[in-house]
Amino acid sequence: MKIIFETSDEGVAELVRSPFFEELVLILQKETPTLRRLKEVFGAKVEKQLNHLIKKEIIQRKDRRYLLNFPIIEVNETEIASWSSKLSASLTGIKRSDRGIFLESLFPKERVDMIYGIDESVPLVYYDRMSTETFAVTSLSVDEWPLTLPRYFRSLRTMQPIPVYQTTMQLLGDVSVAYYLDQIEVIVEKLLANRRRIRDSIFVQSLTMFGLANKNETLELCVPVYTRPYVVDSFPEFEQLSIMTRRIVLARVMDELDMKTISTIFIKEER
Numbered sequence: 001m002k003i004i005f006e007t008s009d010e011g012v013a014e015l016v017r018s019p020f021f022e023e024l025v026l027i028l029q030k031e032t033p034t035l036r037r038l039k040e041v042f043g044a045k046v047e048k049q050l051n052h053l054i055k056k057e058i059i060q061r062k063d064r065r066y067l068l069n070f071p072i073i074e075v076n077e078t079e080i081a082s083w084s085s086k087l088s089a090s091l092t093g094i095k096r097s098d099r100g101i102f103l104e105s106l107f108p109k110e111r112v113d114m115i116y117g118i119d120e121s122v123p124l125v126y127y128d129r130m131s132t133e134t135f136a137v138t139s140l141s142v143d144e145w146p147l148t149l150p151r152y153f154r155s156l157r158t159m160q161p162i163p164v165y166q167t168t169m170q171l172l173g174d175v176s177v178a179y180y181l182d183q184i185e186v187i188v189e190k191l192l193a194n195r196r197r198i199r200d201s202i203f204v205q206s207l208t209m210f211g212l213a214n215k216n217e218t219l220e221l222c223v224p225v226y227t228r229p230y231v232v233d234s235f236p237e238f239e240q241l242s243i244m245t246r247r248i249v250l251a252r253v254m255d256e257l258d259m260k261t262i263s264t265i266f267i268k269e270e271r
Contacts, residue, residue, distance in 0.1 A: 001025065001072070004124065004244070005115040012056055015049065016115065017158055024059075025068065025117070032065040058115055073118040073244050080245070083238065084252040090233075091257070097224050100262035103250055104140045105232045108243040116244055123251035124244075128154050130177060134268040135185040137212070141261040142251045148263050149184075149210045153177055168209060171202050180206075188267060191221050212263060225265045 003025065007013050015021055020042065027033060027041065038046050050066065053059045060069040087106070091099050107127040118124070128150035129138045139148035145155060145162050155162045172180070183203040190198055191213070198204060198219050207213040214222045238246065254260065 001029065001117045002120050002122075003115065003117055006111075007113045007115075008111075009056070009113070011052070012058075014159070015052065016058070017160065020046075020049065021053075028059065028066060028068045032067055034064055035066070038066065068117070070115045070117060073116050073122070075119070075122055075248065076245070079241075080248055080252060083241070083245075083249045084256065087235075087238075087249065087253045088256060090235075091253075098230065099257070100140065100224060100259065101226065101230050101264055102232050103254065103259075104138060104262065104264065105230075106235065106238060106246065106250060107140060108246050110243060112243075114243065118244065122248060123255060124247045125250040125254060126151070130181060131266075132178065132181050132185070135181055135188070136266040137181075137184070138264045138266070139261065140250075140254075140263075142254050143260065146261045147210060148261060149206075149212065152210070168206065171209065172206060185267065187219075188221065188225065188265060191219065192225065192267075210263070211261070212265065221265070223263045223265055225267060227267055227269045 003016060003021075005013070005016050007016075023041070024038075027038070031037075035047060035050070038050065042049075050059065050061075054061055054069075057069055060067050087103075091102065094102055104127065107125060123142050124144075125140055125142055126144050126146075127138070127140050128148075129136055130150045130153055131137075137149045139146065139150040141148065141151070145151055145164055147164055147168070152165050152168055155165055180203070183201075184207065187198060187203060187207065204213075204215070204219060207219070208215050212221065212223050214220050238249075241249070254262075
């Protein structure tokens with residue numbers, strides 16, 4: 001089972017990402033253990049961690065036994081297939097370069113603390129956005145950790161090494177997000193102004209590494225760039241679906257379109 005969560009509590013996030021929590025979930029899927037049993041597995045200090053998880057309503061204690069207290073998603077295949085067909089039909093009238101931002105607009109943006117369990121085989125989409133007041137890069141992918149700019153910086157917050165970003169980490173080190181985005185914005189502005197002679201740097205190299213630009217004889221952007229809001233038709237019925245259902249449907253559509261990862265750049269026009 002895969003655990004999907006969103007939380008503003010860094011303490012909870014660190015705990016849920018830990019090998020301890022992964023092993024605890026495996027145990028609670030198979031049995032309803034007592035505290036004594038869990039101390040045999042994790043040691044005497046486990047009670048403090050368990051109490052924290054109970055307080056956050058992630059697990060529960062009932063009759064001196066411990067149980068999972070978050071929903072396990074059951075996929076409604078009929079609903080998923082129906083909505084996948086509807087969204088695919090809607091995309092036929094949209095040019096390919098704009099399909100990414102259309103799908104991105106449908107990703108659930110609700111900022112709510114949540115935790116779910118879901119079968120490992122069920123595909124989901126993952127979205128991230130890195131931005132300043134004038135510049136933003138977004139990523140929508142069916143892979144949890146694609147080699148994209150926003151997901152790379154998200155991975156740094158997990159405090160756990162993720163192999164796909166090893167080379168990127170060696171290139172960028174501990175560069176601050178704000179400084180990095182400022183440097184990338186300058187490069188993008190130059191490219192949009194057709195200034196092709198751009199000095200090589202770790203920022204230029206990272207643009208190609210993240211799939212935002214290609215470098216042959218010259219450096220060229222290879223993802224859509226929007227200088228003003230892109231208006232898409234709303235799908236109020238789709239927005240009424242659960243957060244996880246929407247993420248599953250979007251993953252299904254992206255798979256069908258062979259769009260595994262979508263990156264987009266937003267930059268404000270000169271004022």
